[in-house]
Amino acid sequence: MTELRPEVHAWPVDPSDHAQVAADAARVIRGGGLVVYPTDTVYGLGVDPANALAVQRVYEVKGRPDAKAIIWLLADLDDARAWCHVDERAEELASRFWPGGLTLVLRRLTPQPGDLATLGVRVPNHPAALAIIRAVGTAVATTSANRSGEPSARTADEALAQLGTKIDLVVDAGAAPGGTESTVLDLTVDEPVVLRAAAVERAAIETVLGIAVRMPGA
Numbered sequence: 001m002t003e004l005r006p007e008v009h010a011w012p013v014d015p016s017d018h019a020q021v022a023a024d025a026a027r028v029i030r031g032g033g034l035v036v037y038p039t040d041t042v043y044g045l046g047v048d049p050a051n052a053l054a055v056q057r058v059y060e061v062k063g064r065p066d067a068k069a070i071i072w073l074l075a076d077l078d079d080a081r082a083w084c085h086v087d088e089r090a091e092e093l094a095s096r097f098w099p100g101g102l103t104l105v106l107r108r109l110t111p112q113p114g115d116l117a118t119l120g121v122r123v124p125n126h127p128a129a130l131a132i133i134r135a136v137g138t139a140v141a142t143t144s145a146n147r148s149g150e151p152s153a154r155t156a157d158e159a160l161a162q163l164g165t166k167i168d169l170v171v172d173a174g175a176a177p178g179g180t181e182s183t184v185l186d187l188t189v190d191e192p193v194v195l196r197a198a199a200v201e202r203a204a205i206e207t208v209l210g211i212a213v214r215m216p217g218a
Contacts, residue, residue, distance in 0.1 A: 004165060005160075005164070005165060006036075006160075006164075006165065006167045006168055006169055006170055007168075007169050007170070008156065008160075008169075008170040008171075008172055009021050009024060009025070009169065009170070009171050009172065010172050010173075011038070011128045011171055011172060011173035011174075018127065018128075018131050019131070019135070021128075021131075021171060022128070022131035022132045022134070022135040023135050024169070025037060025132045025135065025169060025171055026132060026135035026136040026137070028168050028169045029046060029047060029048050029132075029136050029140060030048060030136060032047075032048065032051050032053060032054045033047070033054070033167075033168035033169060034046070034047055034054065034057060034058065034061065034166070034167045034168050034169075035047070035132070035167070035168060035169045035170070035171065036145045036153075036156065036159045036160075036163065036167055036169070036170040036171065037128055037129060037132055037170075037171040037173075038126055038128050038129060038156070038171065038172075038173040038174075038176050039073070039124040039125075039126045039129045039142070039176060039178075040099070040100065040101060040124050040125040040126040040129070040176065040177055040178050041101050041124070041176060041178040041179075041180060041181055041182050041198075041199055042144050042145070042152040042153060042154055042176050042178065042179065042180065042181055043144070043145040043152075043153040043154065043155065043156060043158070043159045043176055044073065044124075044129070044142040044143065044144060044145055045058060045061070045062070045142065045143055045144070045145040045159075045163070045167065046073070046132070046140040046141065046142040047140070047141050047142075048136070048138075048140070048141070049070075049072055049138075049139055049140070049141035050138075055070065055141055058070065058141070058143060061163060061166040061167065062143065062146070062147055062148045062163075063147055063148045063149075064143065064148045065148070069116055069118075069119075069120060070120075070141045070142065070143045071103050071119075071120035071121065071122060071141070071142060071143070071182075071184075072119060072120070072121050072122075072139035072140065072141055072142070073121075073122055073123070073124055073129060073133055073139065073140050073141075073142045074121055074122070074123050074133065074139050075123065075130060075133045075134050076098075076123055077091075077094045077098060077123065079121075079123075079138075079139060080094070080104075080106065080121045080123075082109075083108060083109060083119060083121070083139065084106035084107060084108055084109060084119055084121060085106055085107045085108075085109060086106065087187070089187055089192070089209060090104055090106060090187055092208055092209065093185070093187075093205065093208055093209070094123070096204075096208045097200055097204075097208075098122070098123040098125075099123040099124055099125035099126075099130070100123070100124075100125045100199075100200070101122075101125070101178055101180075101181075101182045101183060101198070101199025101200050102122065102182060102183050102185060102199070102200045102205070103120045103121065103122040103182045103183065103184045103185065103196075104120070104121055104122070104185055104187055105118050105119070105120045105184065105185065105186040105187060105188055105195065106118065106119060106120075106121060106187055106188065107119075107188050117188075118186075118188050120184060121139070122182055126173070126176075126177070128171055128173045132171065144181060145159035145162070145163060145167075146158075146159065146162045146163070147162045147163070150162055152180075152181055153176075154175055154176050154179050155172075155174070155175050155176070156170050156171070156172035156173075157172075178199055180198050180199050181196065181198040181199065182196075182198060182199050182200070183196060183197055183198045183199050183200040183201075183202075183205075184196040184198075185205060185213070191211075191212075191213075191214050192205070192209065192211075192213045192214070193213070193214045193215070193216060194213055194214070194215050194216070195216060197215070202215070
């Protein structure tokens, strides 16, 4: 039996048409589907973080190890405050780098049974991503739209080549402007640690915080 190619929606040039495409993507996400959509870094694979079956499907589609957490993309800093402890360091970094390519690992306010005590959150700097997140009305659990261990997708076609029929909808806005993943910074420890060095340079983070930032194992 031939598997069906997922529906692909082009991100409209006319801003007046953005809301409809965002609403279509949001409807799929709220319904438990998997949506590939552009961010400022690379293309992401997004699902409803409250839907455990949808989240598990992401791991299966990507071949992703269960131990690797999925970050949440948010519309603004207030959304982060709704889920996490946002201290002065996080406020300063968000003020400088959000929206943008810095993921902050923060402590959850009220982790539920089975949840990790920490959560990676980011506000992306892309109109399509922000419109979809706002249309969903809450966070969108998002990981890069590629098979685990393979290069991150910078275009919708690259995402389709890797994930193909395993996803439900693709929003195509051309090449992701950044082309590299977000930097991930752990703020749940006294001395912040860069868990993944990428879009935002370590030196830029240190300039904002006024302290040295560790790398893993340092």
